[in-house]
Amino acid sequence: MSRPVDKYGKLGDAAFSRMEKVNADLFLLTYGSLVTQLLKDMEDAEAVNAQLDKMGYNIGLRLIDEFLAKSGVTACQDFRETAEVVAKVGLRMFLGVGAEVVMWNKEMTACSLVLAENPLAEYVELPANLVNKLWYSNLLCGVIRGCLEQLQLRVECRFEKDALQGDDQTMIRLELKEVLHEEYDDDD
Amino acid sequence: MAQQATVNVLIIVGKDDVPIYEADLSTEGIREDSPHLDQFVVHAALDLVDEMVWSTSSMFLRVVDKFNDFHVSAYCTAGHVRMMLLHKHRNEEAIRAFFAELHDLFIKAMLSPFQTPSAPIESPTFDAKVRAAGQRHFRA
Numbered sequence: 001m002s003r004p005v006d007k008y009g010k011l012g013d014a015a016f017s018r019m020e021k022v023n024a025d026l027f028l029l030t031y032g033s034l035v036t037q038l039l040k041d042m043e044d045a046e047a048v049n050a051q052l053d054k055m056g057y058n059i060g061l062r063l064i065d066e067f068l069a070k071s072g073v074t075a076c077q078d079f080r081e082t083a084e085v086v087a088k089v090g091l092r093m094f095l096g097v098g099a100e101v102v103m104w105n106k107e108m109t110a111c112s113l114v115l116a117e118n119p120l121a122e123y124v125e126l127p128a129n130l131v132n133k134l135w136y137s138n139l140l141c142g143v144i145r146g147c148l149e150q151l152q153l154r155v156e157c158r159f160e161k162d163a164l165q166g167d168d169q170t171m172i173r174l175e176l177k178e179v180l181h182e183e184y185d186d187d188d
Numbered sequence: 189m190a191q192q193a194t195v196n197v198l199i200i201v202g203k204d205d206v207p208i209y210e211a212d213l214s215t216e217g218i219r220e221d222s223p224h225l226d227q228f229v230v231h232a233a234l235d236l237v238d239e240m241v242w243s244t245s246s247m248f249l250r251v252v253d254k255f256n257d258f259h260v261s262a263y264c265t266a267g268h269v270r271m272m273l274l275h276k277h278r279n280e281e282a283i284r285a286f287f288a289e290l291h292d293l294f295i296k297a298m299l300s301p302f303q304t305p306s307a308p309i310e311s312p313t314f315d316a317k318v319r320a321a322g323q324r325h326f327r328a
Binding site: 029031032033035036123124125126127130 | 296297299300301302303310311313
């Protein structure tokens with residue numbers, strides 16, 4: 001595995017080309033209505049963030065099956081590889097854009113995913129009262145968390161920067177909390 | 189010596205006669221008009237737009253009304269959102285180009301999920317872009 005980036009980039013492109021496509025405008029306007037409806041119902045940006053994360057989590061729990069069936073990735077050796085697969089194959093396959101993995105910590109348990117563009121947030125402009133409160137695309141964090149949890153990796157995932165908030169880029173922080181071990185109970 | 193101002197006052201009115209956006213794109217200088225008069229003249233022209241709309245298939249309705257030496261040009265989108273411009277000069281091509289660009293900006297602003305179709309546009313980006321477009325097209 002001399003050039004892992006290249007390998008996953010190609011794998012991601014191949015997986016993306018096999019996926020069924022949906023019109024991008026339809027997708028982002030639907031997501032926009034979802035977020036605004038949540039805002040109307042809950043009135044609190046913090047609660048909407050949590051709700052989006054929860055919805056994403058439930059999507060992630062199921063999405064991982066499709067990912068494993070269609071992407072053709074093999075088992076990862078370490079968390080570093082996992083992050084690469086999430087960024088280059090997972091996001092590319094379902095969102096249409098890949099991400100860069102940057103800013104690893106020393107223990108190699110936390111990194112940031114930089115999204116060059118975020119298809120969910122195109123055309124979106126946050127009103128002033130929601131800036132620095134609402135993480136518009138928080139659903140993505142939930143999806144990643146849900147997927148990895150099915151693979152026995154408990155992670156924490158949150159937005160660190162969002163171009164919608166006026167930051168220079170969109171960045172998701174991904175932290176490995178623990179590797180879960182399956183416990184088998186004796187039947188007696 | 190202060191120069192005569194080039195008057196360009198823009199308003200956008202929604203389908204249900206709700207004002208959506210207002211901007212004064214005039215250049216600096218001496219003016220004989222007042223904000224009240226501008227608004228009065230433009231609003232008076234709205235009724236004429238509703239008649240003109242059916243007489244042409246184009247969205248740009250050209251000059252729909254005149255008051256003294258003020259002209260009101262209008263542009264009506266497919267969703268019956270009316271964009272009205274009050275001006276004195278007779279540069280129709282510039283106005284046509286400006287409206288085309290404005291329509292584009294307007295659609296982009298409306299695509300934002302936080303924007304409801306008949307609510308005023310409060311986005312500062314939209315405002316900045318409209319003013320920039322105004323300056324580009326109506327530079328004296």
